[in-house]
Amino acid sequence: MSRKATPRLRAALWLTAVGIVASLAAGRPEPVAVAAPFALLAVAGLAERRPRPFEASLRLERERAHEGERIHGELELSSASASDRLEAVLDVAAGVVLEQEQNRALTLQPGERRTLDVALRCDHWGAQTGLHLRVRRYDRLRLVADEQDLMLDAQLRIYPHIDALRALARPFETQAAVGDQVARVKGDGIELAELRPFVPGDELRRVNWRASARTGELVVNQHHPERNTAVLLFLDTFAEVAKTSIGPLDQSVRAAAALAQRYLARRDRVGLMVVGGRVRWLRPASGAAQVHRIVDTLLEARATGSRPGDETTFAFPDRTIPPRALVLALSPLLEERIVHKLVELRGRGFDVAVVEVSPLPFLEILGEKEELALRLLRLERDLLRSRLRERGIAVVEWTEGESLETAIRTTEEFRRRARVVRS
Amino acid sequence: MGATVALLGALGIAALLLALLAVWDDGLVAGPALLLVAYTASLVYVGAPLDRSAPLVGAGLIACVELGSWSLELRDGAEERPVRRLGSLVLLLFVALAASTVVFGMGSASTGAGLALWLVGAAAATALIVLIAMPARTDRE
Numbered sequence: 409m410s411r412k413a414t415p416r417l418r419a420a421l422w423l424t425a426v427g428i429v430a431s432l433a434a435g436r437p438e439p440v441a442v443a444a445p446f447a448l449l450a451v452a453g454l455a456e457r458r459p460r461p462f463e464a465s466l467r468l469e470r471e472r473a474h475e476g477e478r479i480h481g482e483l484e485l486s487s488a489s490a491s492d493r494l495e496a497v498l499d500v501a502a503g504v505v506l507e508q509e510q511n512r513a514l515t516l517q518p519g520e521r522r523t524l525d526v527a528l529r530c531d532h533w534g535a536q537t538g539l540h541l542r543v544r545r546y547d548r549l550r551l552v553a554d555e556q557d558l559m560l561d562a563q564l565r566i567y568p569h570i571d572a573l574r575a576l577a578r579p580f581e582t583q584a585a586v587g588d589q590v591a592r593v594k595g596d597g598i599e600l601a602e603l604r605p606f607v608p609g610d611e612l613r614r615v616n617w618r619a620s621a622r623t624g625e626l627v628v629n630q631h632h633p634e635r636n637t638a639v640l641l642f643l644d645t646f647a648e649v650a651k652t653s654i655g656p657l658d659q660s661v662r663a664a665a666a667l668a669q670r671y672l673a674r675r676d677r678v679g680l681m682v683v684g685g686r687v688r689w690l691r692p693a694s695g696a697a698q699v700h701r702i703v704d705t706l707l708e709a710r711a712t713g714s715r716p717g718d719e720t721t722f723a724f725p726d727r728t729i730p731p732r733a734l735v736l737a738l739s740p741l742l743e744e745r746i747v748h749k750l751v752e753l754r755g756r757g758f759d760v761a762v763v764e765v766s767p768l769p770f771l772e773i774l775g776e777k778e779e780l781a782l783r784l785l786r787l788e789r790d791l792l793r794s795r796l797r798e799r800g801i802a803v804v805e806w807t808e809g810e811s812l813e814t815a816i817r818t819t820e821e822f823r824r825r826a827r828v829v830r831s
Numbered sequence: 832m833g834a835t836v837a838l839l840g841a842l843g844i845a846a847l848l849l850a851l852l853a854v855w856d857d858g859l860v861a862g863p864a865l866l867l868v869a870y871t872a873s874l875v876y877v878g879a880p881l882d883r884s885a886p887l888v889g890a891g892l893i894a895c896v897e898l899g900s901w902s903l904e905l906r907d908g909a910e911e912r913p914v915r916r917l918g919s920l921v922l923l924l925f926v927a928l929a930a931s932t933v934v935f936g937m938g939s940a941s942t943g944a945g946l947a948l949w950l951v952g953a954a955a956a957t958a959l960i961v962l963i964a965m966p967a968r969t970d971r972e
Contacts, residue, residue: 414900415850415856415857415859415860415896415899415900415903416859416896416897416900418857418860419859419860419863419864419896420896422860422864423863423864423867423892423896425956425960426864426867426868427867428952428955428956429956430867430868430871431871431938431952432949432952432953432956433871434871434874434875436871436874436875437881437885437934437935437937437938437939438870438871438874438881438882438885438888438935438938439867439870439871439874439885440934440938440952441885441886441889441931441932441934441935441938442867442870442885442886442888442889442892442931443867443889444889444930444931444933444934444935445889445890445893445926445927445928445930445931446889446892446893448926448927448930449893493904493910495907495908512908512909512911513904513907513908513909513910513911514911515911515912515915544907546904548919549923550900550904
């Protein structure tokens with residue numbers, strides 16, 4: 409708790425001093441008589457004892473909300489010391505707006521508990537863990553102000569609005585468990601793969617009687633089984649270029665949440681790797697709970713600064729990537745280490761695709777040769793994309809305002825063509 | 832001398848106005864202090880034997896500081912009980928008037944201890960300078 413003299417106390421001290429000096433200099437009693445009440449105030453202010461600390465708690469109606477929702481809560485304040493005037497300001501992080509009709513100072517008696525209604529508007533996704541309350545208390549004569557910064561234990565998690573997706577980038581290889589994707593291998597399934605001659609041991613129900621009648625020998629149906637896939641969403645939080653909350657990271661988080669929800673709805677296994685200052689990951693898993701785990705992890709994603717030429721390698725948990733998984737990266741591709749990592753993963757046989765969250769709309773290029781600088785930057789990025797594509801990595805640029813659906817469909821189109829060439 | 836008094840008074844009022852209009856809380860310290868200096872200078876300039884309205888001047892300066900500070904406080908939040916606050920202010924003005932009258936009465940009485948009283952005053956002024964430094968130190972902490 410810190411203490412400050414209010415303008416009243418400072419005025420009282422200065423006027424007392426000026427009054428005495430003026431009285432001595434002029435040899436008259438009037439100035440000191442004028443300063444006398446200020447002297448009394450000064451003595452009272454300097455004798456004021458420090459108050460007991462404040463206690464505050466914030467109860468929110470719920471801890472989780474979606475963007476655009478309003479959360480109501482109650483802020484309870486108490487102190488063993490009296491406050492003639494009490495100003496309380498709730499500090500909320502970016503993304504939350506405190507909706508208050510008007511600032512109002514309170515009067516608090518010793519031991520009294522006051523409850524204030526609080527309304528928060530959730531504007532942007534994020535995890536609000538550190539809500540602060542700044543309290544300023546004035547004594548009875550308002551000569552000193554005691555300020556205290558209180559950390560409230562309330563937590564608020566704001567979930568992003570998740571767009572529904574229909575298109576998905578499908579992994580080349582499937583996993584062993586049952587899912588919605590038609591596997592390339594043959595086995596029990598619904599999708600017809602081919603017809604082949606009957607061999608001893610084949611089940612009779614697999615015999616295709618029409619084809620057998622045409623060919624004159626027994627022919628059986630072969631099917632593609634429906635299997636699930638494993639997808640690792642690779643989120644790059646390096647090198648955020650936007651100065652506001654809307655930027656490549658915001659786009660990436662929303663896209664990752666939408667993709668996770670769509671893949672998990674198809675019974676696929678989805679994992680998450682958030683790569684920035686430190687690497688956070690979730691092992692691939694399936695089920696409805698995994699959506700919540702992924703979104704909860706995404707809420708913690710923070711933009712990480714990057715220094716040009718920084719060669720520090722980050723600890724990347726390669727072993728958490730299951731074999732035959734699709735590594736789907738959401739990245740502005742500004743950080744060289746991320747590009748190297750993606751190339752390395754591709755080189756080790758992983759199926760890698762990149763949705764390049766374009767940083768260009770968020771860049772502020774200053775100077776007269778802005779147009780030229782932008783052209784150079786575009787050329788550099790085209791070159792980077794070509795480099796990645798040469799290595800079999802599908803890269804699709806996704807700019808702000810464009811639908812993610814379109815970007816994903818383009819990725820899938822590229823991958824389909826690449827598969828044809830490869831086969 | 833008359834012009835100096837007028838200038839000091841004008842500066843004091845300007846500082847008070849600046850404090851209120853530009854939310855400069857040091858103006859509430861400088862303004863009344865300049866007005867007090869101007870008042871003292873006017874007494875010396877006029878050379879009147881004793882100004883019996885001095886307690887009223889003291890109460891007036893207190894009112895300036897209090898109302899000015901209250902005005903600045905309102906920017907950080909409206910008062911919950913403004914009537915009660917107004918009552919406290921009126922009481923404070925009466926106490927200030929009483930204290931000022933008592934000191935004025937004591938100061939105008941001839942005690943015959945001229946040099947001794949002067950030394951007490953000088954010691955009080957020195958002690959105040961030390962006291963003024965204390966809140967400033969607290970601020971830095």
